[in-house]
Amino acid sequence: MRDAVRVWIVPVAVPADELARYRAVLDADERNRAARLGAGALRDRFTVAHGALRVLAGRAAGAPPAALTWHRGRYGKPALTGPWSGLHTSLSYSGDLVAVALSEGRPVGVDIQHVAPGGDPVSASARFFDPREARHVAAGPDPAGRALRFTRLWARKEAAVKAAGGRLWPNLAVPVHRADVVECVEPAGPHRLADLPTPAGYAVAVALAGDRPYAVECHTGLGHDR
Amino acid sequence: MLEHDAPADAPPRDQVVDRLTVLLTRMLRPDAPVTEQTQLMDDLGLSSSLGLELLLSLEDELEIQIDVEELDEDRMATLGDLADYITANSTPR
Numbered sequence: 001m002r003d004a005v006r007v008w009i010v011p012v013a014v015p016a017d018e019l020a021r022y023r024a025v026l027d028a029d030e031r032n033r034a035a036r037l038g039a040g041a042l043r044d045r046f047t048v049a050h051g052a053l054r055v056l057a058g059r060a061a062g063a064p065p066a067a068l069t070w071h072r073g074r075y076g077k078p079a080l081t082g083p084w085s086g087l088h089t090s091l092s093y094s095g096d097l098v099a100v101a102l103s104e105g106r107p108v109g110v111d112i113q114h115v116a117p118g119g120d121p122v123s124a125s126a127r128f129f130d131p132r133e134a135r136h137v138a139a140g141p142d143p144a145g146r147a148l149r150f151t152r153l154w155a156r157k158e159a160a161v162k163a164a165g166g167r168l169w170p171n172l173a174v175p176v177h178r179a180d181v182v183e184c185v186e187p188a189g190p191h192r193l194a195d196l197p198t199p200a201g202y203a204v205a206v207a208l209a210g211d212r213p214y215a216v217e218c219h220t221g222l223g224h225d226r
Numbered sequence: 227m228l229e230h231d232a233p234a235d236a237p238p239r240d241q242v243v244d245r246l247t248v249l250l251t252r253m254l255r256p257d258a259p260v261t262e263q264t265q266l267m268d269d270l271g272l273s274s275s276l277g278l279e280l281l282l283s284l285e286d287e288l289e290i291q292i293d294v295e296e297l298d299e300d301r302m303a304t305l306g307d308l309a310d311y312i313t314a315n316s317t318p319r
Contacts, residue, residue: 038257040257042271076298120282170294
């Protein structure tokens with residue numbers, strides 16, 4: 001059977017009771033980190049993101065969401081510990097959306113990026129990306145098109161680096177535009193990328209370790225099974 | 227007195243701290259004042275894409291090139307950490 005990765009796209013804006021349910025499953029460290037982000041949208045987004053990750057991973061692992069624990073790798077990649085270590089997780093948030101990815105057996109990275117109107121995607125890609133990718137961004141038809149091209153590439157780069165558990169910055173120049181199987185600089189090894197259908201104004205990419213093809217199941221919201 | 231570890235003609239650390247403070251305040255409009263101790267991700271919620279924008283703006287303003295080959299999240303935990311990294315890993319252009 002083909003490998004599969006499951007991805008959920010979850011809106012940050014939730015009713016107060018749902019936010020409280022997410023807050024209730026966070027551990028002490030996550031609550032402290034949420035509190036440091038102040039009292040506004042950043043804190044609530046963090047709470048929804050980490051709460052949704054716990055609810056979904058708990059459901060997949062058959063464990064209470066609050067009981068799950070992650071260990072952070074050398075460059076900060078979190079991996080589930082103990083009896084759940086066969087389940088790989090990845091979390092990303094940007095703008096008003098959260099993306100959670102789960103994979104059995106193969107390390108996973110997911111990245112969601114809001115296409116931001118500011119910034120200078122042509123200069124940024126010329127400075128940090130492979131020259132062919134920089135030309136691709138610069139050849140976009142208009143400012144919005146160039147921003148979208150840049151953001152799609154950025155999401156693919158981050159997804160691959162997150163699956164690899166590597167550092168983003170040294171891997172920015174690794175080309176991800178033409179082929180779906182990419183080699184990070186370090187840690188070395190192939191990763192297979194896939195773009196996801198996304199809400200307008202966002203780019204989402206997922207990567208699994210290894211070059212074997214896989215199926216992508218994409219869900220919107222957490223579903224009814226709470 | 228020479229700045230130890232800093233390459234020739236790297237911008238002075240004070241100047242890097244000053245520009246980072248201004249840029250982060252402008253980009254993220256935080257509630258509390260930005261200082262050297264401010265945690266970029268944990269206090270400001272700085273994303274990697276905004277981090278890229280920050281480095282690009284800093285390179286333009288100080289007319290430097292920052293070598294990102296050794297950059298990772300640990301080296302940009304606080305504003306002071308990032309200023310240390312940039313002072314030690316940038317060259318004039």
